[in-house]
Amino acid sequence: MDLIERRLSELGAVLPSPIAAPPGVALRLEFVTVAGPLAYLSGHGPADGPRRLARGKVGADLTVEEGRAAARQCALAALASLKREFGELTRVRRWIKVTGYVNCTPGFEQTPAVVNGFSDLVCDLWGDAGRHARSAIGVCALPFAVPVEVEAIVEIA
Template identity: 45%
Template sequence: MKNLILSLLILLFAFGCQKSNEHTHDVPEQEIEVLYDYDVEDKIASMGIQLVEPAAPVANYVNAVRTGNLIFMAGKGPSLPEGGYVTGKVGEDLTIEEGYEAAKLVAAAQLSALKAEIGDLNKVVRIVKVLGMVNCTSDFGNQPEVINGFSDTMVEVFGERGKHARAAVGMGSLPRSIAVEIEMIVEVQD
């Protein structure tokens, strides 16, 4: 009797699993939500930002790490189109306006690295968090005005989805004396 009950349970379980699998094939694929009423990459091009293949990291790290729908972007510096970086301390070697422009260059570098990671910037659901570090003198207190170059660019590109939580902090030095380094966290569609 126990063997009969066990056999029936096994048959019911197998039948239920088969039915369950058949059912999932009948469900149409969920459509991907269109997030923008414009093409993000066309918008970037119209702003004069050229997306380039990001350089390979120079140490033991990667440009981006994805976990679920979040992309954690490594810190980037202000790469100049002709090569090299914007260097120096804001408040000593550079003005606030020059720091702002350097932060805009970092935005271009981060957008390039993000595109390399996800393939299509129209998949960006939200710029979630930004950490902006400014190489500055110890008495400099306008780090937010410098990092605004990055934040303003993200909002111009992604609209409301570009608004993010943020920290803008001063540093006594940054690698290779770059003027700013910025990292970000981005939510994307699957």
């Protein structure tokens, strides 16, 4: 167990199964793409393998706190993809940029509070190396009606 996974365990968090293509579907995308010292993560929703862990709009179907919990699940899903790609999470040296999309009601202004669920977990695990630039954007819909989707750029060793 690497250092990051040990910290995850101390926080009582468990990595879900990595996101995968549905049976019989050939995807023309990668969940993690490496270019030089950077890895680009595709958007990850709150999922455990093919199973969606949350659905709905923040501000209507979910509270800010429920949205924040869904964003934390997005972080765990992203970590599962990184582990599948690199074998160990300690290959991630630093988090560079995070973009969070919140499926929310018109006029909802608390998108940063929702995306904090992702950012807080990353910072808890990586410390200062987890601090990142970030955008938290409200949208009218997301695939599969998930409440949050997050993509990221990380520096790798």
